[in-house]
Amino acid sequence: xxxxxxxxxxxxxxxxxxxxxxxxxxxxxxxxxxxxxxxxxxxxxxxxxxxxxxxxxxxxxxxxxxxxxxxxxxxxxxxxxxxxxxxxxxxxxxxxxxxxxxxxxxxxxxxxxxxxxxxxxxxxxxxxxxxxxxxxxxxxxxxxxxxxxxxxxxxxxxxxxxxxxxxxxxxxxxxxxxxxxxxxxxxxxxxxxxxxxxxxxxxxxxxxxxxxxxxxxxxxxxxxxxxxxxxxxxxxxxxxxxxxxxxxxxxxxxxxxxxxxxxxxxxxxxxxx
DNA sequence: CTGTTAACCTGAGTGC
DNA sequence: TGCACTCAGGTTAACA
Numbered sequence: 001x002x003x004x005x006x007x008x009x010x011x012x013x014x015x016x017x018x019x020x021x022x023x024x025x026x027x028x029x030x031x032x033x034x035x036x037x038x039x040x041x042x043x044x045x046x047x048x049x050x051x052x053x054x055x056x057x058x059x060x061x062x063x064x065x066x067x068x069x070x071x072x073x074x075x076x077x078x079x080x081x082x083x084x085x086x087x088x089x090x091x092x093x094x095x096x097x098x099x100x101x102x103x104x105x106x107x108x109x110x111x112x113x114x115x116x117x118x119x120x121x122x123x124x125x126x127x128x129x130x131x132x133x134x135x136x137x138x139x140x141x142x143x144x145x146x147x148x149x150x151x152x153x154x155x156x157x158x159x160x161x162x163x164x165x166x167x168x169x170x171x172x173x174x175x176x177x178x179x180x181x182x183x184x185x186x187x188x189x190x191x192x193x194x195x196x197x198x199x200x201x202x203x204x205x206x207x208x209x210x211x212x213x214x215x216x217x218x219x220x221x222x223x224x225x226x227x228x229x230x231x232x233x234x235x236x237x238x239x240x241x242x243x244x245x246x247x248x249x250x251x252x253x254x255x256x257x258x259x260x261x262x263x264x265x266x267x268x269x270x271x272x273x
Numbered sequence: 274c275t276g277t278t279a280a281c282c283t284g285a286g287t288g289c
Numbered sequence: 290t291g292c293a294c295t296c297a298g299g300t301t302a303a304c305a
Contacts, residue, residue: 002298034281034300059299077298078283093283112282114299156276165300172298221298241298261277264296 002075004137004170005213005234006224007059010081013227014106015054017083018063022050022101029095034076035116036095045069045119046098058133058169068122072129076114082107083227134168137206142168144199151191151199158194159187160261162202171206174219174241177266179205181240186272187265188258212237240266 002010026042037045049065056062061081063071073079086105090097096108096117108117120126134150135141150167151158159176161167171179180187183205185198194202218224218232221242225231239249244257248268258265 006298032282074299076282076300110282111284112297112299114282116300154275160276163299174298219298224298262279263299 002059002077002079002218002224003172003175004056004059005175005210006218006232007056007061007075007170008214009218009226009232010075011054011056011061014061014081014083017104017227018051018054018100018106020050021104023047024099024101026099027097029093031093031095031113033095033110033113033116034074035118037117037119041119045121046071057130057136058165059172060130062126064123070120070123070126072116072118072120072126073108074116076110076112076116078112079108079110079115080225081227082109082229132166134164134166136169137171137210142203142206144196144203147199147202148194148196151194154191156191157187157260158185158189158191158202159265161191162206163263168206170210173263173265174221174238175206175209175213177241178238179209181267181272182209184272186269187260187267240268242266 023046026046028039046065049067051063052066053064054061055064059074061073065071084105084107086099086103091109093111094107094109098106100106120129151161154161159180162171162176162179163173179202183201185202213219213234216232216234216237217226219234219238220231221235240255243255243266246255248255248271251268251270253268253270255266256269
């Protein structure tokens with residue numbers, strides 16, 4: 001589920017609940033996630049530590065602790081974070097619970113277990129892990145010339161190119177379709193065939209679509225909710241995603257659904273060339 | 274190297 | 290009520 005906007009909404013929601021608080025104890029489900037630190041590692045690194053900051057890189061949430069360690073969460077497709085009272089009922093798929101020094105508990109729930117939990121001892125270790133990642137969409141480095149250079153020899157469809165975290169981070173299956181609709185570019189176009197002007201439209205559309213989605217609290221397609229359990233609103237503004245066979249909002253022609261690299265892509269073959 | 278497929282999981286929805 | 294099947298916001302190893 002969560003792409004950049006949803007992860008950013010979660011970050012903004014969780015930050016005021018944890019920064020300045022100390023971790024009293026940790027509890028885990030024992031269920032297998034994509035990555036999960038050992039109980040011992042969790043205890044030794046986190047117990048008694050205070051949260052100093054909550055940051056985001058790509059679709060990862062970074063909890064920076066006062067000992068320099070960083071707890072890194074990835075929400076996968078169905079991951080959620082919530083703040084609960086310690087005596088609130090534990091839900092199915094609550095995989096990590098961190099009891100805070102104010103009696104509240106930060107809980108990470110992930111139904112499909114595609115999410116991950118990682119611990120890094122320092123920012124240096126973290127940087128090694130993040131080294132392969134491309135730039136953030138809102139960074140200066142992310143520009144039309146950058147994309148043109150990166151895509152110069154790629155025959156890969158531009159939609160899949162944009163979803164590659166080594167190219168640019170945070171764009172997933174929903175926003176890739178929305179961004180290309182806004183930029184009026186056919187998602188099947190090989191990256192190498194895009195003109196500088198089209199790359200420029202892509203960069204602008206990325207920023208506009210993602211910024212608007214953050215403003216609207218993200219998109220709730222199946223189960224995304226923020227820290228307070230509220231849905232986002234951006235799903236109401238999705239122009240093509242999930243609208244196969246519906247009329248295009250701009251020209252009225254039917255929106256197409258195709259499959260690219262195993263994922264659904266939605267687009268208007270009249271508006272997007 | 275490049276690009277696609279399958280696999281990792283659970284659960285909701287559909288059609289019979 | 291049940292069964293078989295499809296699909297879902299991500300990532301990544303394996304494959305051609």
